[in-house]
Amino acid sequence: MMMPIWRHLRSSRRVLGFVFVASVIWLLLDMAVLRMSDGDANSRLMREKVILEQGLARHQDKVTQVGLGEPHVNEEDEKSDRRNSQPVKLSRRRKKEQVQDDASQVKPNAVVQDDASQVKPNAVVQDDASQVKPNAVVQDDASQVKPNAVVKQPVGLSLIAAPKNDSVVLKAEEVLEPVKATPNISLQASNQHQDAKKLPGKKKKQIEELPVQGPRNTSSVKRDKQNGEILDNNIKVVQVRDTHSVKASVHQVLSIDLTAAPRDPKAVGQYGLAGTVPSLMDSVVKKRWNEGQFNVYLSELIPLDRALPDTRPEICTRNMIHDDLPSTSVIFCFVDEVWSTLLRSVHSVLNRSPPHLLKEIILVDDFSKKPYLKDNLDKYMEKFPKVRVIHLKERQGLIRARMAGAAVANGDVLTFLDSHVECNVGWLEPLLERIHTDRTKVPCPVIEVISDQDLSYKLVDNFQRGIFHWPLVFGWNALSDEYVKKNNMTPADPIRCPVMAGGLFSIDKKYFYELGAYDPGLEVWGGENMELSFKVWMCGGQIEIIPCSRVGHIFREQNPYQFPLNRRRTVERNLARVAEVWMDEYKELFYGHGNLHLLEKPLMDIGNLTDQIQQRNKLKCKSFKWYLDNVYPELEAPLVKAAGLVFNRGLRSCLSIQNGVLVFDTCHLSSQSQHFNYTWLKQVRQQDVCLEPSAKQSLLTLQPCGDGSSSNSHKPQRWLHKSSQSKLPEHLMVEMGPKQMCLEAAAKEAVLHLAPCNANNLFQQWQFTNYYSE
Ligand code: LR7
Numbered sequence: 114m115m116m117p118i119w120r121h122l123r124s125s126r127r128v129l130g131f132v133f134v135a136s137v138i139w140l141l142l143d144m145a146v147l148r149m150s151d152g153d154a155n156s157r158l159m160r161e162k163v164i165l166e167q168g169l170a171r172h173q174d175k176v177t178q179v180g181l182g183e184p185h186v187n188e189e190d191e192k193s194d195r196r197n198s199q200p201v202k203l204s205r206r207r208k209k210e211q212v213q214d215d216a217s218q219v220k221p222n223a224v225v226q227d228d229a230s231q232v233k234p235n236a237v238v239q240d241d242a243s244q245v246k247p248n249a250v251v252q253d254d255a256s257q258v259k260p261n262a263v264v265k266q267p268v269g270l271s272l273i274a275a276p277k278n279d280s281v282v283l284k285a286e287e288v289l290e291p292v293k294a295t296p297n298i299s300l301q302a303s304n305q306h307q308d309a310k311k312l313p314g315k316k317k318k319q320i321e322e323l324p325v326q327g328p329r330n331t332s333s334v335k336r337d338k339q340n341g342e343i344l345d346n347n348i349k350v351v352q353v354r355d356t357h358s359v360k361a362s363v364h365q366v367l368s369i370d371l372t373a374a375p376r377d378p379k380a381v382g383q384y385g386l387a388g389t390v391p392s393l394m395d396s397v398v399k400k401r402w403n404e405g406q407f408n409v410y411l412s413e414l415i416p417l418d419r420a421l422p423d424t425r426p427e428i429c430t431r432n433m434i435h436d437d438l439p440s441t442s443v444i445f446c447f448v449d450e451v452w453s454t455l456l457r458s459v460h461s462v463l464n465r466s467p468p469h470l471l472k473e474i475i476l477v478d479d480f481s482k483k484p485y486l487k488d489n490l491d492k493y494m495e496k497f498p499k500v501r502v503i504h505l506k507e508r509q510g511l512i513r514a515r516m517a518g519a520a521v522a523n524g525d526v527l528t529f530l531d532s533h534v535e536c537n538v539g540w541l542e543p544l545l546e547r548i549h550t551d552r553t554k555v556p557c558p559v560i561e562v563i564s565d566q567d568l569s570y571k572l573v574d575n576f577q578r579g580i581f582h583w584p585l586v587f588g589w590n591a592l593s594d595e596y597v598k599k600n601n602m603t604p605a606d607p608i609r610c611p612v613m614a615g616g617l618f619s620i621d622k623k624y625f626y627e628l629g630a631y632d633p634g635l636e637v638w639g640g641e642n643m644e645l646s647f648k649v650w651m652c653g654g655q656i657e658i659i660p661c662s663r664v665g666h667i668f669r670e671q672n673p674y675q676f677p678l679n680r681r682r683t684v685e686r687n688l689a690r691v692a693e694v695w696m697d698e699y700k701e702l703f704y705g706h707g708n709l710h711l712l713e714k715p716l717m718d719i720g721n722l723t724d725q726i727q728q729r730n731k732l733k734c735k736s737f738k739w740y741l742d743n744v745y746p747e748l749e750a751p752l753v754k755a756a757g758l759v760f761n762r763g764l765r766s767c768l769s770i771q772n773g774v775l776v777f778d779t780c781h782l783s784s785q786s787q788h789f790n791y792t793w794l795k796q797v798r799q800q801d802v803c804l805e806p807s808a809k810q811s812l813l814t815l816q817p818c819g820d821g822s823s824s825n826s827h828k829p830q831r832w833l834h835k836s837s838q839s840k841l842p843e844h845l846m847v848e849m850g851p852k853q854m855c856l857e858a859a860a861k862e863a864v865l866h867l868a869p870c871n872a873n874n875l876f877q878q879w880q881f882t883n884y885y886s887e
């Protein structure tokens with residue numbers, strides 16, 4: 114009985130042995146096929162990653178020589194490159210040491226590397242995206258883009274690998290304040306950051322100017338001499354150190370950069386250096402400036418795939434990333450964007466994103482007028498199957514244009530970018546990693562500066578966060594040294610931001626829709642960054658800047674496109690919608706800081722807000738007070754400008770309401786009937802009643818307080834007091850028709866009336882007990 118089983122087992126063993134040997138051969142063959150495969154960059158990437166991991170797992174130091182491939186070659190070259198290439202392509206930019214500024218070496222007249230001429234004049238794909246929001250008419254659905262379109266798949270993919278660290282264990286860490294990116298890593302921050310010269314940032318503009326969001330404090334990036342030497346030898350020497358016990362589900366951040374070995378190292382603007390234009394071209398530069406409100410002429414001289422200095426804090430290159438990150442759709446919306454900058458933006462994504470994470474790039478043309486953004490663009494992009502172009506049939510403004518892009522996106526995550534950016538090495542994974550950790554996180558890259566003048570790429574100061582000043586004006590603010598020290602922060606740790614800049618961020622697609630996306634009532638430009646930030650924070654999410662993700666953006670002094678209505682009014686109206694929906698009683702601070710005119714409804718109709726308010730209630734979002742207390746406690750936000758007793762200097766007694774009548778009384782701090790507030794809407798009020806001049810005589814009455822708008826005839830309740838605009842700051846001044854009148858205590862009868870303003874009259878001078886704001 115036992116024998117047959119034993120024999121059977123023996124033969125099974127043989128079978129097993131055979132199976133094992135066959136598997137090994139199969140595996141080897143498989144690897145060979147994988148290596149031979151000239152398939153997409155994705156499999157190449159995976160292959161190289163596998164090899165990289167194998168190489169790293171050998172527990173011994175070794176030196177690998179790496180040839181630098183060209184970033185863009187044709188298919189034949191690509192194959193031969195593969196045949197000849199070293200099995201492991203590792204490179205590591207020696208960016209930190211021996212930094213040398215040799216911008217002077219850049220040839221001013223380098224050839225423009227725009228290869229649009231090579232584009233095959235192929236069919237233009239047209240379809241309509243039925244999912245797009247009501248008004249956003251979409252013409253083009255690139256999901257139908259021909260799969261066999263010619264793709265110039267760049268080779269020379271190089272994984273910029275840093276030594277792995279044994280002690281690294283990726284933790285699904287939760288956000289405490291401050292956020293620690295990689296809690297178990299303690300490595301030195303990049304010298305480049307520490308050494309970089311700090312250039313004085315441009316001064317913040319006044320709130321009232323409603324500026325295009327301003328430039329940032331930057332340090333100029335200098336040319337990497339080491340990199341230049343490497344290029345000369347065409348060889349890179351990379352130290353690969355010991356590593357083991359890295360969890361199977363994570364890998365070291367991929368630092369893909371197909372531009373790492375540029376074809377023309379001397380090209381204008383190469384490595385993010387400043388470009389120069391011969392002075393005889395000044396007039397052309399000037400003439401073409403208005404096309405984009407930056408140096409459009411120079412931009413055309415710079416390669417579309419120029420290399421950039423890797424500006425990440427060095428520690429970032431050691432970060433561990435989950436293997437199963439969500440994929441993303443990158444959405445660029447644009448109106449009349451300059452050709453070279455739009456294409457440079459797209460190429461920077463294609464060249465520096467892990468292909469398996471980049472589901473697609475969606476270009477939303479917001480009804481541009483420039484002809485080159487129509488067929489030419491479609492044809493150019495046919496070469497890149499991942500790129501889809503959507504032409505809106507009407508101008509929607511950037512907010513609804515983004516929603517049109519989101520509506521047709523197939524990725525798990527939406528990544529929005531402005532259309533004049535350059536994504537830097539390793540930019541994408543750290544963003545997606547944060548969402549993978551927690552889908553309610555909304556990560557933003559560090560936004561670095563591409564100069565509007567010379568298009569140089571400048572890194573910005575560390576530890577900057579996005580904030581706002583009244584009345585909802587975006588700004589940057591550095592975390593204090595004490596804060597950084599106290600919390601033991603490294604330059605790679607995520608930074609919690611009260612608000613985002615607006616243009617560059619990733620968000621889980623489902624979460625974006627759960628939040629109700631953007632308010633579609635926001636027009637053209639502005640305010641949507643506040644809206645999304647408040648919505649995210651108050652409804653349970655978080656906005657963060659991820660220092661290991663860096664993207665350059667051309668900061669401009671003016672918008673280069675038309676606003677269908679006046680720019681200022683458009684932005685004010687958008688902000689008023691945001692304030693009305695999200696800011697509760699604090700909206701008065703928004704109006705009070707120079708926006709009282711927005712309350713005058715006949716002049717400014719901010720539209721219907723029912724859906725937005727319903728959405729907020731549905732999500733049971735927290736109050737604006739909670740937001741201020743927990744997210745942005747540094748903001749000065751007193752609910753009233755002044756409060757307490759209202760003391761008359763002449764009469765030396767205090768205003769009081771007794772039996773519904775205004776009288777004077779001996780001042781008593783404890784007397785509630787003597788307590789008044791001076792509000793942001795300029796009302797002098799006690800509970801719900803407000804001081805208001807009677808229509809006919811110059812006497813005073815108490816009236817229910819209005820909402821501050823003139824439409825319900827409560828404009829007379831506005832009193833000017835302690836105003837910088839007033840020459841009589843101690844007075845309480847009110848507009849009576851064309852003239853201003855002042856509140857005066859009649860000396861004898863101790864009653865109130867209005868009188869022509871008189872600077873020296875003490876009976877017209879008033880003092881509240883406490884002032885919270887000038
Ligand atoms: O009607 C329009 N339709 C569009 O498609 C108007 C604009 N756009 C496009 C435009 O082509 C561009 O790609 O929208 C994008 C943003 O417009 P910009 O570049 O004129 O804006 P900005 O960089 O001056 O402004 C910042 O604030 C805006 C407020 O609405 C947006 O949020 C921008 O995305 C945002 N940009 C950034 O956050 C980059 C860093 C700036 C800072 C600080």
Ligand code: MN
Pocket residue numbers: 531532533616666667
């Ligand atoms: Mn922009």
